[in-house]
Amino acid sequence: MKDKIMQTSIQLFGKKGFTETSVQDIVNEIGVTKGTFYYYFTSKDELLAMIHYEFINNILDKQEEVLNNPNIDSKEKLDQIVKVLTYEIKHSAQSARIFFREMRHISEEHLAKISPKRHQFRKNLEKLVTDGMANGEFQEHVRPDILSYAILGITNWSYFWYDPSGPIKEKELAEGYVEFILKGLLK
Amino acid sequence: MKDKIMQTSIQLFGKKGFTETSVQDIVNEIGVTKGTFYYYFTSKDELLAMIHYEFINNILDKQEEVLNNPNIDSKEKLDQIVKVLTYEIKHSAQSARIFFREMRHISEEHLAKISPKRHQFRKNLEKLVTDGMANGEFQEHVRPDILSYAILGITNWSYFWYDPSGPIKEKELAEGYVEFILKGLLK
Numbered sequence: 257m258k259d260k261i262m263q264t265s266i267q268l269f270g271k272k273g274f275t276e277t278s279v280q281d282i283v284n285e286i287g288v289t290k291g292t293f294y295y296y297f298t299s300k301d302e303l304l305a306m307i308h309y310e311f312i313n314n315i316l317d318k319q320e321e322v323l324n325n326p327n328i329d330s331k332e333k334l335d336q337i338v339k340v341l342t343y344e345i346k347h348s349a350q351s352a353r354i355f356f357r358e359m360r361h362i363s364e365e366h367l368a369k370i371s372p373k374r375h376q377f378r379k380n381l382e383k384l385v386t387d388g389m390a391n392g393e394f395q396e397h398v399r400p401d402i403l404s405y406a407i408l409g410i411t412n413w414s415y416f417w418y419d420p421s422g423p424i425k426e427k428e429l430a431e432g433y434v435e436f437i438l439k440g441l442l443k
Numbered sequence: 444m445k446d447k448i449m450q451t452s453i454q455l456f457g458k459k460g461f462t463e464t465s466v467q468d469i470v471n472e473i474g475v476t477k478g479t480f481y482y483y484f485t486s487k488d489e490l491l492a493m494i495h496y497e498f499i500n501n502i503l504d505k506q507e508e509v510l511n512n513p514n515i516d517s518k519e520k521l522d523q524i525v526k527v528l529t530y531e532i533k534h535s536a537q538s539a540r541i542f543f544r545e546m547r548h549i550s551e552e553h554l555a556k557i558s559p560k561r562h563q564f565r566k567n568l569e570k571l572v573t574d575g576m577a578n579g580e581f582q583e584h585v586r587p588d589i590l591s592y593a594i595l596g597i598t599n600w601s602y603f604w605y606d607p608s609g610p611i612k613e614k615e616l617a618e619g620y621v622e623f624i625l626k627g628l629l630k
Contacts, residue, residue: 273462273547275460275462275463276462331629334628356543356544356603357543357544357547360460360544385628388628392630393629393630394628394629394630395626395628395629395630397622397623397626398619398622398623399611399615399619401611402611402615402616402619402620402623403619403623403628405600405601405604405605406597406600406619406620406623408600409596409597409598409599409600409601410593410596410597410600411596412596412600413592413593413595413596413597413599413600414592414596416543417592418592424586424588424589428586428589429589432585432586432589432590432593433589433593435584435585436584436585436589436590436593436627437627437628438627438628438629439582439584439627439629440623440624440625440626440627440628441521441572441575441581441582441590441624441625442518442580442581442582442625442626443579443580443581443582
């Protein structure tokens, strides 16, 4: 039921907006009482925080699984992480967009659980770049923090424009990103 | 006065949110009457649309000035466009973020003026990449549309994380982006 409430809310927040969607709207949609909602969540704010917490926790787990694989080099790790992020769009674009839009509505207390996870994801990427420089795979031309933000910008921006049912296939998008990140534009 | 209303609203929308800010709040902040507001704007929705229209129109003008310069190659055009976008953050981050967050509140009628400008900006970038491939400056490894979105992702994402008063100077950020976009990570 908890998951059902979260999934239904993602749809409603996406369609009507967070502020405009009431707890009553959510429970009406599922056909349960407000009591059921408050059994799982103390507030709409907590629900919003949980939606994003699950999203970030999930991709952080997948990222760390890739990073902890001792059998692949930095280039291959980067390749796999970009693919994790790109393939996640189909399932999580709505909840990611809601997070970026409604972050203001999340209390300090709830943000305090989410922000370290987001920070960790970005720092892991920075470390991957730094390691790749140290082991001679990557150029040392730009600050690793700037590079980590640039890579995240490419993948995160997809959540705003990319339509997995459109003309660009997920595989082509992910492979194009990796190619561009590794080789750049210049001949 | 029109500009003053727009600037004040950007601050208020950023602080309190678009839905939560009333026309009364805006005119109170400036010390004028609602009549003054409605002399310039038919609604808060129109005001929000105008804020973004001015932003996108301004960077589109600057982009086209660079693209129409016959004396520089594709690499140099890309360099200058990335710098236009990065240097704009200090002045426009707040209004860009508000746009992304509140887009849902902009009517079809107003979006119809903004969307073609946004589309044009992205298409111009795609054409720059295509031209650079045709003249032999850029590799033909990835679809130009994917590349244009990737480049926009890097710069647009800065509007969400970059703090011009923080440790990374604007010049270092813009030059780092250009270096990465042109050369990629791999040695």
